[in-house]
Amino acid sequence: MTNGPDSPGGNDIGAATERLRRWRLVLGGGQGDGTGCRLSGRDAAMDGALAALYQAGEDGAQGAGGEVGERSAGLGSSAPKVARWLDDVREYFPSTVVQVMQADAIERLDLHRLLLEPEMLEAVQPDVHLVGTLLSLKNALPEKARATARTVVAKVVAELEAKLAQHTRSAVKGAIDRSARISRPRHHEIDWNRTIRANLKHYQEEYRTVIPERLIGYGRAQRGVQRDVVLCIDQSGSMAASVVYAGVFGAVLASMRALRTSLVVFDTSVVDLTDQLDDPVEVLFGTQLGGGTDINRALAYSEGLVTRPADSIVVLISDLYEGGVREEMLRRVARMTAAGVQVVVLLALSDEGAPSYDRTNAAALAELGVPAFACTPDMFPDVMAAAIERRSLAPFVPAPDDAPV
Structure with a gap:
């Protein structure tokens, strides 16, 4: 008896075919991948978009109907080809996957040059990683691309503010109210x-x-400034996503009347961007990603901003790879904490996973009672609330097995 589509045998055949189809999309190997499955239509288009990125540089030719044999993929240096590819990935994949593929394309296929063209910037899907790339390229952007780049950055900043501002204001205001009770x-x-x-x-x-x-x-009504907050941000190239998030959080904190917020960025020099906090896009374009790192100099400047130690919080966001005077950096942190300043050290402020960082300096800070840990954007408001209330930050520090590497 012939198995129909509704019979148990038919279901088995259909499931087996679907498994082969999925394996074919995963393997991306064409005729010689062992699945014997040919792709067509939407599947072939998805396969081609993946091949252009992840099998770039392999020799071969694309078969009829979109079937790829021994592939010759890649986006080359053609802006039109890249723009079409970006349109394809947005059509065939969810936005979270699109962001990953865009970031991989920029890194694997060296598309930085093409991002200098406004047509390309209009085609990409904006996200934090793209903003970081644009900030690192901002001095190389031609005049015609700068306005487009600013629009891209502004869109991402607006989305982040809409997502993060409410939780931040609520957590910080609640902490200030409790500390005043x-x-x-x-x-x-x-x-x-x-x-x-x-x-x-x-x-x-x-x-x-x-x-x-x-x-x-x-708490007795207090209309004045309750806490002074200094955000001290490492703008070395590896901290790009942290710089973006810190700029947004800085603008949110600066909008709260109970806080006096300062924002400084540093590499081997220090730049105070406090006067631009009303516009986080300007803050981000005021950064200069890349270069060396002098944490001690940045902390010296931050310490100079502290006028009320017992009511001050200094948040250092850095991977702690110090190019300055390490011993003086540690002495400065010890001096600030002894004076009553709440010092918070974040190895990263992003969703990128476990960061690379200087373990020796992190351990030395821990011995001073200042734990260093990575922080996601969603967790940052709660960290600030704990700092305002002078609660221990130990609950935010991952267990040894989960510690960043």
Whole structure:
């Protein structure tokens, strides 16, 4: 009896065919890949887009109907060909995959030169990694491409602000309110809701009431600046994504009246971008990715911005590869913490995974009571809240097995 499509045998055949199709797309090997599966239509187009990127430089020819034998793939140096490829990947793959493929194309196929053309910039899908690439190329951008590049950067910045601003403001404001709360309030200052929650363990069933052994009061209204925050950002080439996120967070923090936010970027020199914090796009275009690193000099400048040590937070975002005077850098951190400054060291501020960093310097900072750890953008507001409340940052530090490498 012939197996129909609805019979068990038909289902088995269909499942086997689908498995071969998927393996063919994964292997990308054409006639000699062992699957015996030929692709056509949308599958062939997807396969061609993948081959152009990941099998570039292999010899061979593309077969009829989009079937690829011993492939000759690649995007070459043709802007029209790259633009068509970008259109294809946006059509056939989800946005998260498109971003990965774009980043791989820039790195594997050396497409930096083509990004200098406005037509190319209009074709790519903007993301954090593309912004980092554009910032590293900004001095080489021709005049006609600069406006387009700024539009690309502005779009990514706006998307990040929309995603991150609410959580940041909520976490920071809550931390400031809690740090201002008083423990010996007058009667009219008692926060009854929090007082009752804090004393539920003292509930007296016999009297059906709570005995408030600890009173919690509302913080007295303080309209002035409650904390000084200094963001000190390493702008070496490996920190590109961190620079982008830090610029956005700096603008969000600067918009909060309870904080006085300063932002400095550094390589072997230090640039203060505080006066541009109302426009994070300007902040990013004020950076210069690449070059050496002098953390000690950057911390010296940041220390000079501190006028109220007990109410100040210095956030150093760096992979800690120090090109300056290491011993003086460590002494400076020790001096700031002894004076009451809350020093936070982030090895990266990005979603890129485990960063490379100087383990010796990280260990030395840990001995000073300043743990160094990588931080995702989603976690940053909670780190800032903990710093404002002077809570331990240990919960944010990964366990040894999960530590960055």
